[in-house]
Amino acid sequence: MKTNDILSEKQKLILELLKRNNIDKLKDFINSLETPLYFLNSTNFDLLTLALSLNCTFYIIKLIYNRCNYKTLNYVVKDIYHLYDMSNHKDETIVNYQNSLEVLMDSNNNVKSPLLVSLEFSDFQSVEFLINKGADMYFKINGKYILEILREENLLTMRKLNFLLKNGFSLKKFKIERLSNFEFKYIKKCLENFVFDINFIKYLLNLYKNKAGISKRKFNHRVNNEINKIEIPMELYLKYLDRKDYKKVEYLYKYYGTEKTRSFKDFILFYLNYFDRNFNKKSFYDFFNFIINNENTFPFSKEYAINENETIIMNKKLKIVELIKNNNNLKLETFLKNNNYILHCLYSSKSEILNLINEYNVSSDIVDILRKYFLI
DSSP states (O other), X not given: OXXXXXXXXXXXXXXXXXXXXXXXXXXXXXXXXXXOGGGGOBTTBOHHHHHHHTTOOHHHHHHHHHHHTOSOSOOOEEOOGGGGOOTTOOOHHHHHHHHHHHHHHHGGGGEEOHHHHHHHTTOHHHHHHHHHTXXXXXXXXXXXXXXXXXXXXXXXXXXXXXXXHHTTOOTTTSOGGGGTTSOHHHHHHHHHHHHTOHHHHHHHHHHHHTTOOOOHHHHHHHHHHHHTTOOOOHHHHHHHHHTTOHHHHHHHHTXXXXXXXXXXXXXXXXXXXXXXXXXXXHHHHHHHHHHHHSOOOSSOOHHHHHHHHHHHHHHHHHHHHHHHHTTOHHHHHHHHHHTGGGHHHHOSSHHHHHHHXXXXXXXXXXXXXXXXXXXX
């Protein structure tokens, strides 16, 4: 029901005053009430959430908070459809909020909390005020954290995340697994904030201030202790490994712990094989090409990567010769199609292909297939 029919007359009056953002008239109205202001609140009508949604001044936000005697700020309001009935409103600023409000209120089953609304509208002054008054950054709405809801609404920004981190948000309570669908920049920021936190920074500043010496071994030990504060879930590695976003896999690897290098190598090799969906070694070849062509910290040497890719190339060439010798044109074409990504590496010149044709006295069908894939 997107009308004001569900509201009492007093609720309609105060809603109009909030839309006008007029604190003096709002005070007059509150003082004229015979009952406490919080009597106007209900499960689908909450003055604080309304004021935040209507972008009221901070003074109005504080006034409503103080006069409504909120025992907690960790609550939700449902179905605030009366916000949309602004067709007769003359204030263009308020009218412009109508579309964005409707989109936001239709998300997450029309359930909002004061802190969520203030973050949706980037009202950082109110966000800080609410947090200081007890609004919980880890409060769940329909089983989701506020940070997750902002991401789903495409309203999460680095500024909002930085603001929450500054005010105490941490991976200590928000499990990193829940970040798996977030953009990588948010994952990276949360990791760096949690691992190299304020205590670590104070430790470094104290060393500098006191001009205290520290051995490289002891310093590395302290850094490793910081890194080992968190365990990166395997699904994060796999997400970027499958996407061939190896730079992000490499970034996450630094949180793996140097003592687990062997297990990490086994883990990577196992899942490269798992992602070899066409059974053509492309996942291996692409990964080792990254190792060969980029400076990186992966526990694979360039020599190892070169040898692995050379082995892949050699096995491909042997398979082609086998299929040509057996005059198996159907399997040959299938093999060449599945391995098209690497054909340019198998033979350095057209003459090598012609030598194959002459050496094994192949059929015209085989010749046509080789011409098609090697452009001879």
